[in-house]
Amino acid sequence: MESDKIIERWVPQFRKGLLEFIILLKLQQGDIYGYELAVEIKKLTSIEVAEGTLYPLLNRLKRDGLVTTEWKTAEIGSPRKYYEITSLGIETLAKMKSTWTQTHNSILNMVMQS
Amino acid sequence: MESDKIIERWVPQFRKGLLEFIILLKLQQGDIYGYELAVEIKKLTSIEVAEGTLYPLLNRLKRDGLVTTEWKTAEIGSPRKYYEITSLGIETLAKMKSTWTQTHNSILNMVMQS
DNA sequence: ATAATATACCTTGTATAGCTAGGTATGTTA
DNA sequence: TAACATACCTAGCTATACAAGGTATATTAT
Numbered sequence A, B: 001m002e003s004d005k006i007i008e009r010w011v012p013q014f015r016k017g018l019l020e021f022i023i024l025l026k027l028q029q030g031d032i033y034g035y036e037l038a039v040e041i042k043k044l045t046s047i048e049v050a051e052g053t054l055y056p057l058l059n060r061l062k063r064d065g066l067v068t069t070e071w072k073t074a075e076i077g078s079p080r081k082y083y084e085i086t087s088l089g090i091e092t093l094a095k096m097k098s099t100w101t102q103t104h105n106s107i108l109n110m111v112m113q114s
Numbered sequence C: 001a002t003a004a005t006a007t008a009c010c011t012t013g014t015a016t017a018g019c020t021a022g023g024t025a026t027g028t029t030a
Numbered sequence D: 001t002a003a004c005a006t007a008c009c010t011a012g013c014t015a016t017a018c019a020a021g022g023t024a025t026a027t028t029a030t
Helices: A003-015 A018-028 A034-045 A051-063 A087-113 B003-015 B018-028 B034-045 B051-063 B087-113
Strands: A067-072 A080-085 B067-072 B080-085
Touching (some): A003 B087, A018 A034, A018 A051, A018 B003, A034 A051, A034 A080, A051 A080, A080 A087, A087 B003, A087 B018, A087 B034, B003 B018, B018 B034, B018 B087, B034 B051, B034 B080, B051 B067, B051 B080, B080 B087
Antiparallel strands (some): A067 A080
16 A cells, blocks of 8 residues: 555554544643634644644543633624633643653664664 | 543544554554564554454555555464555555644644644 | 463454544634 | 634544453473
8 A cells, every 4th residue: 555545544543542642732722612622733743733633632631620611702703612621631631741751762762772 | 422432432533543643653664563563552552452453454555555465373372463564555655644644743733722 | 299480472442532523603804 | 705714512433552451382380
């Protein structure tokens, strides 16, 4: 199979879990709503998050108590559902950071050896 | 839900795709057979790869032409199926490295801002 | 001898997550 | 008034990690 095609299939798998990590990182910087989150992630990481990925993911985070939500209706525009990270979310994020750092260091060692 | 439990469920997702990357990295350092690969990955990254994960993954790599295999029977011990990375595998690995580096840099920026 | 453990391979079924492709509704611009 | 952008959501598909099973050989302990 062609290399580009393989990468195309690999990237979504690579993102699994990572996306959750990235979203929590972003939420730690302040409350944000779903649509803006997708735009921000694209800008910061070049990762294009499909809405069919994003909204179910945010619901999982809420279900597990990592975030809370609040509808905010402005004078103009559609109502927005804002997400706020909880203390459990912050605690979990710290562990993810640790896992990420550890894994990255291991991979870096392998890359340097090759 | 408890933070540890969340991480426990998150880690397998985090690994998706990453594992493929790690295996190709390891294969680039020389031919290796499945069982030894699992032991090596554990030693290098602290990631315990289940055999039910490893062997299907290796078969996928072979199916896609990223590796070739060769049975080797020694005087003693069970026969071993050795995996060798192909030129397509090396080409693909280079792209994975690039994706990895790019993503890592983005995340690093977010971690530093928080 | 025989039981237990380690090595070395494999497969089936389950749970989960990303993505495609749809949908609804409001606001803005051509 | 038509087209586009904003902003939310869901159903169904596919792929992957993992648990739990299996087979076979070699080594070590009893």
